[in-house]
Amino acid sequence: LAYQLALQVPELSKRKVNGHISRAIEKDSAIINWSCCNQLQQLIIEPCCNLTQPVSFVIDGLDECTGHDIQLLQEVVQSISGVVSRKHLPISFFVASRPES
Template sequence: ALAQSLCQKLAEEGRLGGSFFFKRGHSSRGNAQKLFPTIAYQLTFLLPGLKQYICRTIENDPAIVDRSLSTQLEELILNPCRRTRLAHPVSIVIDGLDECDGEHVQ
């Protein structure tokens, strides 16, 4: 409930870049492999300038969603953000890491 309230406040302020709420056993929300592709997709709505860089990454490497989490973070989130001028800080909210399937990922 706290993370959802935070997301609502950030969205109202135009500062919510994306959110992900893990849920153990859920087919998509329990799987860490969905985290960064989901956040990248959400970021394009607040920051449309990211879309070209994220799309180019996916076109050049369609299997990016199967790569390691660190590679996904770098290629889908960090590199596109480095190439885009941000007018203000953007927040990403991730909740329920303890519910992520696979302790090694947590």
């Protein structure tokens, strides 16, 4: 999500914000092992705090997750809900899934 964010949002394509994401990774390369909540905070929330235009994330295909992916998915959704609900940010998430057949 952070990579796509940096590529797609013109305001975030500026060196300053991309630098924030790069610095977070350089500062602690083990960030990929951090909890979803901490990754979301450092790689998505922090860079978006000063946006002047809102940004939306669309996450689709949740019904295709199986096994361990389901546990990870639950953690991601809880992290998104928890972090975003605590702050007034110019960020929205649209999460979609088809009902089980």
